[in-house]
Amino acid sequence: MSLKKDKEKVFGGEWTEDSMRFFLESESYDGTDVDYINIMKAYQHMTAETFAEFVEFFKGEGHNVSAKNLEGESALSIIASHEPGKPYAAALTAAGAV
Numbered sequence: 001m002s003l004k005k006d007k008e009k010v011f012g013g014e015w016t017e018d019s020m021r022f023f024l025e026s027e028s029y030d031g032t033d034v035d036y037i038n039i040m041k042a043y044q045h046m047t048a049e050t051f052a053e054f055v056e057f058f059k060g061e062g063h064n065v066s067a068k069n070l071e072g073e074s075a076l077s078i079i080a081s082h083e084p085g086k087p088y089a090a091a092l093t094a095a096g097a098v
Contacts, residue, residue, distance in 0.1 A: 015050055015053065015054075017057070020053075020054055020057045020058075023038050023041055023042045023045075023054060023058075024038055024058070024061065024063070025038075026038050026041060030070065031070060032069055032070050033064070033067040033068060033069070034067075035058075035063045035064040035065075035067035035075075036067035036068055036069050036074075036075050038058070038063070039055075039058070039065070039067060039075040039079075039092070040075055040078070040079075042054050042055075042058075043075070043079055043085070043088050048087035048088055048091070051087075051088050051091055052087075052088075052090075052091035052094075055091045055092055055094075055095045056095060058095075059095050059096070065092055065095045065096055065097040066096070066097045066098050074097065074098065075092065075097070076089055076092045076093065076097040076098065079092065
């Protein structure tokens with residue numbers, strides 16, 4: 001039996017400041033850095049081009065592009081480990097993430 005790959009979740013259309021701001025509204029229930037949660041949420045829902053714009057917006061709003069999870073892994077390291085994540089990782093690196 002072969003399993004179907006889940007459909008990719010990507011929002012299309014025009015991105016406004018308000019729609020970008022939606023990705024700044026997460027809450028942490030276990031102590032995970034909210035900035036990490038928000039970066040990962042944006043990564044899962046945006047095209048690489050939109051994500052690059054989001055990262056600049058995110059940083060401009062004073063958020064940490066080098067945010068880490070509870071295991072000490074940065075969003076950048078997780079995203080860079082995925083082959084399709086390479087352009088997303090490049091956007092974080094360009095914004096100064098480590």
